[in-house]
Amino acid sequence: MAKVSFYPSGKVGEIPEGTSVLDASEKLGIELRHDCGGFATCSTCRIMVVDGVKNLTEIDLDEENMLEEAELPNPFRLSCQALIEGDVVLQIPEPEMQWSKGALRELDALPLMSRALIRVIVEARARAGGEEVILPDTAIPAVEKAKSELDEIGNDPVVLAALVKEVCGIP
Ligand code: FES
Incomplete structure (x- = not known):
């Protein structure tokens, strides 16, 4: 199990390794947009990794292409593609000012x-x-x-x- 923390809500939970960040957010009762249903084609499920960068699976080609298309650099990840391998702290972007x-x-x-x-x-x-x-x-x-x-x-x-x-x- 890995400790996964989401900000700005501050919700924390123990999540089985191998779970996607998107599924982890759902398990913790956090609403995270995921317009394409988890197929790496919309980027609405973006999150930022603020601790434990190495505790997520590496970015694959589909995720890399979508991040580039959406102009989202490090430390953005697509929550539907990043799988949890250890403790992580994540920030869900606030609504734009x-x-x-x-x-x-x-x-x-x-x-x-x-x-x-x-x-x-x-x-x-x-x-x-x-x-x-x-x-x-x-x-x-x-x-x-x-x-x-x-x-x-x-x-x-x-x-x-x-x-x-x-x-x-x-x-
Ligand atoms: S839900 Fe669309 S890219 Fe993650």
């Missing part, structure tokens, strides 16, 4: 594959600061900061996961 037009220009200027992750980081920090809308004054320095952090980390999934864990306020 509203960005003003000027702020969105900052995001749109980024390479496609970094946008989703930078958006998550900027929004998590803005939420923690009590903001409800991302305005240019916030977006310009926040996007720049997140971008340089990600540039420094490169594609190391463990370090990326730790950054997401920290910005999402996961203990």
